[in-house]
Amino acid sequence: MRNYVVCHYEKCYGPPxxxxxxxxxxxxxxxEHIPYNIKRSDLTRHNREFIVxxxxxxxxxxxxxxxxxxxxxxxxxxxxxxxxxxxDQVCCIEIRLSASPEAMAEIIEQGRLxxxxxxxxxxxxxxxxxxxxxxxxxxxxxxxxxxxxxxxPVVQGESKKQATTKKRAAKDKEKAESExxxxxxxxxxYKKKADTSTLRLCAxxxxxxxxxxxxxxxxxxxxxxxxxxxGEENSPARHKDLAEYYKEHCEEMHARLDEVxxxxxxxxxxxxxxxxxxxxxxxxxxxxEDEISQRDSELEKKDREIARQQRTLDELRPRIEKEQGRFDxxxxxxxxxxxxxxxxxxxxEAYDSRESEVARIESEALDRINSASISFWAKKDVERxxxxxxxxxxxxxxxxxxxxxxxxxxxxxxKARERAEAGIxxxxxxxxxxxxxxxxxxxxEARLLEELVSIGIHRPDWQDRILGGETLRFAPRKxxxxxxxxxxxxxxxxxxxxxxxxxxxxxFISMCGMRIxxxxxxIWAKVTEALGLKRKQEEEQRRQKPDTPxxxxxx
Numbered sequence: 001m002r003n004y005v006v007c008h009y010e011k012c013y014g015p016p017x018x019x020x021x022x023x024x025x026x027x028x029x030x031x032e033h034i035p036y037n038i039k040r041s042d043l044t045r046h047n048r049e050f051i052v053x054x055x056x057x058x059x060x061x062x063x064x065x066x067x068x069x070x071x072x073x074x075x076x077x078x079x080x081x082x083x084x085x086x087x088d089q090v091c092c093i094e095i096r097l098s099a100s101p102e103a104m105a106e107i108i109e110q111g112r113l114x115x116x117x118x119x120x121x122x123x124x125x126x127x128x129x130x131x132x133x134x135x136x137x138x139x140x141x142x143x144x145x146x147x148x149x150x151x152x153p154v155v156q157g158e159s160k161k162q163a164t165t166k167k168r169a170a171k172d173k174e175k176a177e178s179e180x181x182x183x184x185x186x187x188x189x190y191k192k193k194a195d196t197s198t199l200r201l202c203a204x205x206x207x208x209x210x211x212x213x214x215x216x217x218x219x220x221x222x223x224x225x226x227x228x229x230x231g232e233e234n235s236p237a238r239h240k241d242l243a244e245y246y247k248e249h250c251e252e253m254h255a256r257l258d259e260v261x262x263x264x265x266x267x268x269x270x271x272x273x274x275x276x277x278x279x280x281x282x283x284x285x286x287x288x289e290d291e292i293s294q295r296d297s298e299l300e301k302k303d304r305e306i307a308r309q310q311r312t313l314d315e316l317r318p319r320i321e322k323e324q325g326r327f328d329x330x331x332x333x334x335x336x337x338x339x340x341x342x343x344x345x346x347x348x349e350a351y352d353s354r355e356s357e358v359a360r361i362e363s364e365a366l367d368r369i370n371s372a373s374i375s376f377w378a379k380k381d382v383e384r385x386x387x388x389x390x391x392x393x394x395x396x397x398x399x400x401x402x403x404x405x406x407x408x409x410x411x412x413x414x415k416a417r418e419r420a421e422a423g424i425x426x427x428x429x430x431x432x433x434x435x436x437x438x439x440x441x442x443x444x445e446a447r448l449l450e451e452l453v454s455i456g457i458h459r460p461d462w463q464d465r466i467l468g469g470e471t472l473r474f475a476p477r478k479x480x481x482x483x484x485x486x487x488x489x490x491x492x493x494x495x496x497x498x499x500x501x502x503x504x505x506x507x508f509i510s511m512c513g514m515r516i517x518x519x520x521x522x523i524w525a526k527v528t529e530a531l532g533l534k535r536k537q538e539e540e541q542r543r544q545k546p547d548t549p550x551x552x553x554x555x
Contacts, residue, residue, distance in 0.1 A: 002100040002102055002103070003099065003100055003102065003103040003227055003228050003229060004099065004100050004103070004228070004229060004230070004231045005097075005098075005099050005219055005220045005223050005228045005229070006096065006097065006098040006099055006100075006146070007096075007219045007220075008095070008096040009093055009094075009095055009206075009207055009212060009215070010093065010094045010095075010096070011090045011093055011094075011203055011207070012090065012091070012092040012093065013090065016059065016060045016063045016091060016092055017060050019059075019092070019094065019150075020058070020059045020060045021033050022035060023059060023135070023137050023148045023150070024049075024058070024059055024137065025044055025047060038141050038142065039141075039142070039143060040140075040142070041141055042141075043140045043141040044140075044141040046140040046141070047137060047138060047139055047141065048117075048137070048138045049135065049136070049137050050117060050121050050136040050137075051121075051133070051134065051135055051136055054134055054135045059135040059137075059150060062134035062135055062150075063091060063092055063134055063135075063150065063152055066131065066132065066134050066152040066154065067085065067091060067152065067201070069131075069154065069199055070083060070085065070154055070199050071083055071084075071085065073199060083200070085201055089201060090201075090203040091152065091153075091201065092150055092152055092153075093150075093151040093152075093153055093203055093206060093207065094149070094150060094151075095124060095147075095148075095149040095150075096146055096147070096148060096149075097120045097124070097146060097147040097149060097219070098144055098145065098146035098147065099223070099226075101144045103226075103227065103228055104144050104145050106227070107226055108145070112226065113138075113145065116223075117136075117138050117147060119222060119223070119225070119226075120136075120147055120149070120219075120222075120223075121133070121136045121147070121149065123218070123219055123222045124136070124149045124151070127215065127218065128151050128206070129154075131154075132152050132153070132154050133149060133150070133151060134150050134151075134152055135148070135150035136148070136149045151206070152201075153201060153206045154200070154201060155199075155201075155202050155205045155206070156198065156199060156200070157198075213233070216230055216231070216233075217230055217233075302442055303442075303445070303467075306442055307460065307464055310449070310460050311460055314458075314460055320424065323420055323423055323424045326420050327417065327421060327424055444504070444505070444507060445467065448467060448500065448507065448508075448509055449463060449467075451509040451516060452466065452498075452509060454516070455479065455480075455482060455498075455509075455516060456479070456480065457498065466498060466499060467500060469499075469500060470499070471497050471498070471499040472497070472498050472499070473495055473496070473497050473498075474496045474497075474498065475495060476493035476494055476495060477493060477496075478490075479496070481520040481523075481524075482516065482520075483517065488520075488523050488524075488527070489527060491530075492526060492527060496511050496512055496519075497511070497513070498510070
């Protein structure tokens with residue numbers, strides 16, 4: 001795994017505000033500044049300044065404040081004097097502290113990013129002096145999180161030039177003494193020279209070749225607690241010349257551009273093919289839309305036909321009920337006439353048997369008279385039987401007349417009943433044919449109508465409004481569960497919204513946003529829960545009620 005530290009020193013030329021705009025992501029007027037190469041501008045709000053004073057006054061003001069310590073100083077006698085700073089002098093050094101992307105990702109995953117930042121700032125303050133580190137900003141919105149540490153290169157003591165001049169003067173003095181001549185006189189200088197306590201601004205004293213190597217080694221040692229290490233020392237790897245780098249980069253970009261152009265040509269051909277396919281599909285879609293519009297118009301006609309047939313059925317229902325009542329009446333009359341006919345048949349049978357007996361007695365009487373052996377009482381019997389026979393004949397004739405009348409009336413009623421039965425059969429056939437045609441041509445509408453009828457909605461105008469997509473709200477009323485025919489208790493009556501859900505095969509009639517079966521399941525669950533609570537309350541009351549002593553028992 002690549003877990004190298006990154007410690008890069010860079011001189012900042014020009015006024016500090018130019019670098020402050022990039023580091024603080026804020027312009028001089030206070031407006032927000034997002035560089036063009038920032039890929040994750042949504043993380044800019046997580047950037048953080050670790051120097052408390054700089055957080056209040058800003059990076060540019062903090063640099064100017066540190067530079068004032070160089071401009072205005074006191075000599076050994078306590079007199080103030082001012083040191084000038086050249087316009088082209090380096091006033092700030094930017095130290096970029098980071099690590100390999102993989103290592104920084106692991107530090108963030110471990111939740112030690114802020115600890116790494118604080119340790120890095122502490123190292124920079126130990127190395128260059130706490131007062132010289134004026135800013136330390138964490139950037140989270142770039143590809144790899146890193147710290148921008150701003151160092152004002154304030155040092156003390158003689159400069160390199162002064163040390164070289166002193167060495168040269170010492171050599172000249174030794175040479176003059178060896179030759180026996182006078183040493184050369186120093187040039188008169190009017191500028192006050194710096195001593196060991198003088199503060200001066202010098203970036204070259206900090207960015208020496210040996211110093212930069214030492215910074216790399218010491219920073220890596222300080223970061224070992226985070227699993228980071230120093231890069232290879234004296235590595236043969238070298239930075240390429242800028243022109244060479246850009247030349248190779250341009251060649252690489254040209255090669256990539258050629259590849260992209262070839263891919264783009266393929267994509268363009270593919271896009272043309274897709275455009276052709278899309279146009280064909282658009283034509284198909286337009287044809288399908290035309291067919292759908294035609295089918296919609298046909299469905300509207302069928303809906304109107306269904307409504308008309310439903311109205312016809314509703315108009316036929318009272319007639320069917322009326323004819324059914326007449327049929328029941330005629331059926332009762334027919335049963336009565338059948339009973340009368342059965343009584344007449346029994347009377348005729350009795351008359352025939354009595355007539356045959358009379359004929360037998362008459363023949364016996366005639367035989368006895370002819371034989372002159374008949375007696376007086378036999379004659380009396382014959383006369384009595386003749387009278388009874390005559391009366392019976394009169395009764396039979398009257399009964400025949402009544403039976404004939406009743407038969408005529410029964411025949412009329414039977415014909416009327418047959419006509420009524422034929423009318424009812426025709427009506428039933430018409431209703432059955434209408435219902436079968438409705439179910440065959442419009443199965444969805446027929447199923448929805450059956451659901452509406454099952455919950456007691458018979459009015460055609462209500463059915464048309466519900467099937468048309470309208471929601472009907474019914475006041476609290478009596479509802480019966482179509483699955484078992486039970487009516488819900490009165491205390492559970494409520495307002496119910498009935499409407500048609502979805503379209504096509506998935507359509508159904510809903511009550512309060514639920515299917516009919518689910519609505520009644522919910523009602524019965526509430527009823528069961530209420531009964532259970534009622535039983536529990538009764539049991540609680542029985543347990544809380546004290547036992548009354550029986551009569552005659554001692555307390």
